[in-house]
Amino acid sequence: MTGGSRDDGTAGDRRDPDALLARAGVRGNPDRDQHFLVDDRVLDRLPEYATDAEFDTGHVLEIGAGTGALTDRLLAVADEVTAVERDPDLAAFLHEEFADAIDAGRLTVIEGDALDVDLPEFTSSVSNLPYGASSEIIFRLLPQKRPLLVMVQQEFGERMAADPGTDEYGRLSVTAGHYADVEVVEPVPKEAFSPPPAVQSVVVRTRPRDPEYTVPSDDFFMDFVTAVFTQRRKTMRNAIRNTGHISGLDDPDAVVADADEDLMGMRAGNVTPAQFAALARLAWEVGDPS
Known part of the structure; x- marks a missing residue:
């Protein structure tokens, strides 16, 4: 039929x-x-x-x-x-x-x-x-x-x-x-x-729904999160430093230097979305994103 x-x-x-x-x-x-x-x-x-x-x-x-x-x-x-x-x-x-x-x-x-x-x-x-x-x-x-x-x-x-x-x-x-x-x-x-x-x-x-945080750019936020999770077994300090070529940061060291020390000692799997957003805002401000 x-x-x-x-x-x-x-x-x-x-x-x-x-x-x-x-x-x-x-x-x-x-x-x-x-x-x-x-x-x-x-x-x-x-x-x-x-x-x-x-x-x-x-x-x-x-x-x-x-x-x-x-x-x-x-x-x-x-x-x-x-x-x-x-x-x-x-x-x-x-x-x-x-x-x-x-x-x-x-x-x-x-x-x-x-x-x-x-x-x-x-x-x-x-x-x-x-x-x-x-x-x-x-x-x-x-x-x-x-x-x-x-x-x-x-x-x-x-x-x-x-x-x-x-x-x-x-x-x-x-x-x-x-x-x-x-x-x-x-x-x-x-x-x-x-x-x-x-x-x-x-x-x-x-x-x-809208997130409970703000980010400078959805695309940059996604790239930043993706980059860090490629090294999820490392501390955030090392993950941010090692993935500038993925996240587009020319100065990842500046992000690490200005970020909360305790947060830099965590691994990506324990970082909340709001904490990722705060780091993305900081990275946008001081990391010289390309």
Whole structure:
């Protein structure tokens, strides 16, 4: 049954993910980072996570739509959906399968890489992301300050949501937390996908907010944090001195000299985002950033 003869989804009438794969005539390809979410229970829960008071479902952006199992469920809760799919054959299938929703102006399918295409204005984003590009995609979306609900690798998701002093806390924790509150809302087993990936997955929800600190420049702050975490086993004193070529500081010694001595004796994994921000402001002032 194609989109020309089927509606775009009402309660109790969801497209079966295995049937979609069969109609599309495709199988997931791990070499192309293709793992289709086929567990109905998980698929049905994802829109529920995105319908709380802080998620505006007026225009939902989906990255990596695949055969449209999640697209189908998003259409049941959203006024409008834009689905981005890089595989031209799958994009063509989405156009056929969801012809009714497209004709009604409720669905737009964009063929292309989510890192390259022009993205529309959206009110929230719900996606089963291609894992190899998760970080780049998320950090393209986070600065838009819209709520996100994303399926990612478990390790990646736990690092996004980690607190200082934990093993998972790192560059990703600080930079994601700069834009939003981040929480892991559900673990998802390998068996929920076809083919099963090599790793476990989690659903991560982000709620945008302004940080409780100021930085001279988001880009400089990200570069500074990234640089220091390349030497997370060293003290902040040595990490700052050794990574000026990454952070863009011409005079990292001046930063160390003016910074709090106790802070310089800490390791990056125990430094809070607010402390990183204070150091970034100091580095901007005295470190002669290029």
